[in-house]
Amino acid sequence: MKIFSSTAILTLLLCISASTFAADKILPYPIYQHRLDNGLNVVTVPFDSPGLASFHIVTRVGARNEVEPGVTGFAHFFEHMMFRGTDKYSKEEYSAALKSTGAAANANTTQDRTDYHMTGNSNKLELMFELESDRFLNLNYSEHDFKTEAGAVKGEYTKNFASPYSQIYEKRLETAFTTHTYSHTTMGYFKDIVDMPNQYEYSKKFFDRYYRPEYNTILVVGDVTPEQVNALSEKYFGKWERGSYVSDVPVEPEQNETRYTHLQNGDIPAFLSMSYKGPAFNDSEIDMPALDVLASIVFSSTSDLSKKLVIDEQKVRSISGGAPDSRDPNLFTIQVSMVEKDDMSYVMDEINKAIAKAQTEDVDAALLERTKSHLKYGFAMGIDTPGAIAQSLSHYIQLTGDPESVNRLYAQYDKVTAENLRMVANKYFKPEHLTIATISDDESGAMK
Amino acid sequence: MSAFIRNSLAILVLIVATQAQAIDVVELKQNNSNKVVFKIRFENGSIADPADKKGLTYATASLMTQGGAGGVSYADLQDKMMPWAAFYGAMVDKQVTTFTFQVPVDFVDEFYPLVKNVLLAPDFSEQDFKRVMKAQQNYVDQVVRALSDENYSKFALEDQLFRRGNMQSLKQGTSASVKGISLDDIKTHYRKAFTNNNVTIGIAGNYSDALLGQLKADVAKLPDFEYESVTPSKANTADGIEVEIIAKDGAFGSAIFTGAPLPITRANDEFAALMIANSWMGEHRKSYSRLYQKIRQTRSMNYGDYTYIEWYSAGGSNQLPPSGVPRASNYWSIWIRPVQIASQLKSQYQELADVSIGHAHFALRLALREFDLLIKNGMGEADFEATKTFLRSYTKLYAQSPAQQLGWLMDSRFYGRTDYLAELDSLLKNTTLQQVNAAIRKYWQTENLFVTIVTDASEAQPLADSLINNTPSPMSYSDLVKSGLPAEVLAEDDEVAVYPLNIKKVTIVQSADTFK
Numbered sequence: 001m002k003i004f005s006s007t008a009i010l011t012l013l014l015c016i017s018a019s020t021f022a023a024d025k026i027l028p029y030p031i032y033q034h035r036l037d038n039g040l041n042v043v044t045v046p047f048d049s050p051g052l053a054s055f056h057i058v059t060r061v062g063a064r065n066e067v068e069p070g071v072t073g074f075a076h077f078f079e080h081m082m083f084r085g086t087d088k089y090s091k092e093e094y095s096a097a098l099k100s101t102g103a104a105a106n107a108n109t110t111q112d113r114t115d116y117h118m119t120g121n122s123n124k125l126e127l128m129f130e131l132e133s134d135r136f137l138n139l140n141y142s143e144h145d146f147k148t149e150a151g152a153v154k155g156e157y158t159k160n161f162a163s164p165y166s167q168i169y170e171k172r173l174e175t176a177f178t179t180h181t182y183s184h185t186t187m188g189y190f191k192d193i194v195d196m197p198n199q200y201e202y203s204k205k206f207f208d209r210y211y212r213p214e215y216n217t218i219l220v221v222g223d224v225t226p227e228q229v230n231a232l233s234e235k236y237f238g239k240w241e242r243g244s245y246v247s248d249v250p251v252e253p254e255q256n257e258t259r260y261t262h263l264q265n266g267d268i269p270a271f272l273s274m275s276y277k278g279p280a281f282n283d284s285e286i287d288m289p290a291l292d293v294l295a296s297i298v299f300s301s302t303s304d305l306s307k308k309l310v311i312d313e314q315k316v317r318s319i320s321g322g323a324p325d326s327r328d329p330n331l332f333t334i335q336v337s338m339v340e341k342d343d344m345s346y347v348m349d350e351i352n353k354a355i356a357k358a359q360t361e362d363v364d365a366a367l368l369e370r371t372k373s374h375l376k377y378g379f380a381m382g383i384d385t386p387g388a389i390a391q392s393l394s395h396y397i398q399l400t401g402d403p404e405s406v407n408r409l410y411a412q413y414d415k416v417t418a419e420n421l422r423m424v425a426n427k428y429f430k431p432e433h434l435t436i437a438t439i440s441d442d443e444s445g446a447m448k
Numbered sequence: 449m450s451a452f453i454r455n456s457l458a459i460l461v462l463i464v465a466t467q468a469q470a471i472d473v474v475e476l477k478q479n480n481s482n483k484v485v486f487k488i489r490f491e492n493g494s495i496a497d498p499a500d501k502k503g504l505t506y507a508t509a510s511l512m513t514q515g516g517a518g519g520v521s522y523a524d525l526q527d528k529m530m531p532w533a534a535f536y537g538a539m540v541d542k543q544v545t546t547f548t549f550q551v552p553v554d555f556v557d558e559f560y561p562l563v564k565n566v567l568l569a570p571d572f573s574e575q576d577f578k579r580v581m582k583a584q585q586n587y588v589d590q591v592v593r594a595l596s597d598e599n600y601s602k603f604a605l606e607d608q609l610f611r612r613g614n615m616q617s618l619k620q621g622t623s624a625s626v627k628g629i630s631l632d633d634i635k636t637h638y639r640k641a642f643t644n645n646n647v648t649i650g651i652a653g654n655y656s657d658a659l660l661g662q663l664k665a666d667v668a669k670l671p672d673f674e675y676e677s678v679t680p681s682k683a684n685t686a687d688g689i690e691v692e693i694i695a696k697d698g699a700f701g702s703a704i705f706t707g708a709p710l711p712i713t714r715a716n717d718e719f720a721a722l723m724i725a726n727s728w729m730g731e732h733r734k735s736y737s738r739l740y741q742k743i744r745q746t747r748s749m750n751y752g753d754y755t756y757i758e759w760y761s762a763g764g765s766n767q768l769p770p771s772g773v774p775r776a777s778n779y780w781s782i783w784i785r786p787v788q789i790a791s792q793l794k795s796q797y798q799e800l801a802d803v804s805i806g807h808a809h810f811a812l813r814l815a816l817r818e819f820d821l822l823i824k825n826g827m828g829e830a831d832f833e834a835t836k837t838f839l840r841s842y843t844k845l846y847a848q849s850p851a852q853q854l855g856w857l858m859d860s861r862f863y864g865r866t867d868y869l870a871e872l873d874s875l876l877k878n879t880t881l882q883q884v885n886a887a888i889r890k891y892w893q894t895e896n897l898f899v900t901i902v903t904d905a906s907e908a909q910p911l912a913d914s915l916i917n918n919t920p921s922p923m924s925y926s927d928l929v930k931s932g933l934p935a936e937v938l939a940e941d942d943e944v945a946v947y948p949l950n951i952k953k954v955t956i957v958q959s960a961d962t963f964k
Binding site: 150155375 | 590733741850929
């Protein structure tokens, strides 16, 4: 085996110069896209990382698609099953072949997608393609392996849910959403996890529905060319048959009153979260970019609110706020770790005052520009390896299917005005769209 | 092809070690980078804490990086950096403290005075002190026990391994010791432990010679105190297998860590041989290692099972080992992620209504049996070659970003090496199967170990009884899984269930009584 030279990684450097923002795109590298006849999109971003490449397959299926009762957590579970072998490679042979790539390989699932990724020697790219093609096109596991893997998922739940924050997150989603599948976490409900071994037939249906070209995007960043990646994609994925399934994700009805949930737990500092119904990600409308800017100005560690509560008054350990990018409307959540639980009402009043100010007063123009600068430089500082670039693009592929969304989003940030900020503050921070979640040693929440 | 890509071909990489006023400097010059990374490392760490002030080094570094500096308040410092997306912070480990500052090259001139003031002119204000100490107190009082049972078991294992030594304590200290730290203690500790005699400068990215010269001159102005190096305590040798069970209300599973002293580190060439064995047995977060396949893949018992021959920071979130945690006092360990407890099994499966303990005893037996088999039989040629090849590729992924590269180079110095990752490749290349099997026999054993298990209060006593009595612990599968298991797995289970462990002591500790 040819091993990439020991100096290769040492010469791997981020290559965004001081003129980062001279171009009109936040990503200073061209994104090459090529769609195969079967609908599979292939994305290549050459990056100067001698001997190194990051290879992702973004499957646009997550907890969001779990529309049937009793199968919450299935997209994540299925991610586990993808490591369970094919006719060509048994699970043991697959493990051995994966090891032979010498890559850092793994996968993870979110509400909207599953991302399979390998970062390693670019000379092994064809082997990576072969392994991924084989399992994406020909996955074949036994019913016993299926039942066995369910135990690993239960183990994952077991280690995650030691944390009270995981427990309140589960409660928060369940309270805020009554209909949409964002009502459950990516892990799924525990009762469904325990029942997973009984869902073998459903798992085959799941694979048949979603592991199809139209739900997937191949993304390669690093020491590669688009010609090379496109040719390998054609060779290994060209025969992948397009499917026809479209999941019917239910629409969340409008919320009409403030909702509450509470976890009794005195083992950690008291905790308060306020979640407002927010928008879906959209790279052509101003709402989400404006909310991102607003979140930084009103709730970040440099906000007036944080300075008052965390630094001056020291009533709060930390405060943060923001909305995740997601395909469907999700929650804008403000989270507070308290010093004393008795101050919770006071802190909520202060948050409400900050929101009221955002709804009625224009943000200082200089602060707005500084915040935009923070967002742009923050992005530029983070993309210094093929893996980091690929991870970022994977995020936008999950949202729209198009990695150019990253460039469109950052162009939108530039357009955000003080008026936009007031607009989104009024549009989204409505008491009737609010869910309050608390943790304290009290039997019930004190915020009603 | 973009200009950035073309220009990158002309990138200059320079790794230089120079002596400036007796201060060691590690340079990694990258002229086309868009950032500058500073790493200022002090050889102190939590072992430099006075015996009655555990957590003092952590408190000092926290106050330096989360407080005002140069007469500018912490809030104003944060404000100033905000549009640059610059940041800084400190990481305290047992033997070193590393301050990392990172800034886009566009703003390095404006940022540098902040670097200087954080290092040379921390305000140490009463107001900042109160805030920082509240967070530290809260961590040792509550957070360490509440957030993650598996991290809890890992820290508790170190508490056992280094009991009565200066490596024992959490770097954040204990509930009692943190209460005793005063602002004056911090000011004194800053003068004595953050000095120009125990510091190394690291710099990477697109910096000028003038900036480096300024940095060297400024770092030389750190307190000129004759810092006395502290020797880290060695890990204790257990008398047989000594188990501490931490009983916690509301635990979902049993989180297990076990370990024993290891006299070698990255400084020793032999470490590479043991690294191959360790990777085969339990490479971190890899599905193709032995324990993972036996415990998770075949038996569905938990989320993963890994082995280590040095400290691995934040294993739950890091896929690749981070820099900044070099240690001269070493141990090897096994991490068995939470397995099921009896109360959970009973509630989930009717056929398991009668189980009295969960899977912890069986999992521990299985893991130690695998070690015994490896010690007895050694690695085979094919596994050896495959693992060596894997590691020669995989270890090159450890240092990808400029900050990671600089961190690994600085760690290299700690171990008396220049560029450990490059040297490691050569060491791995030249390692033979015989050397690997000799290292396994020399350094691994299962007779004398410390074990820590964080589990639910309901599981603690039955598990303790089972362990101390070497009671058979048959694996309790659900019928769904058991019905499809191959005969050879069930036969192996029968052996594992009665596999004798040299357990001589089992203690149950209430969660509230840990880290006091």
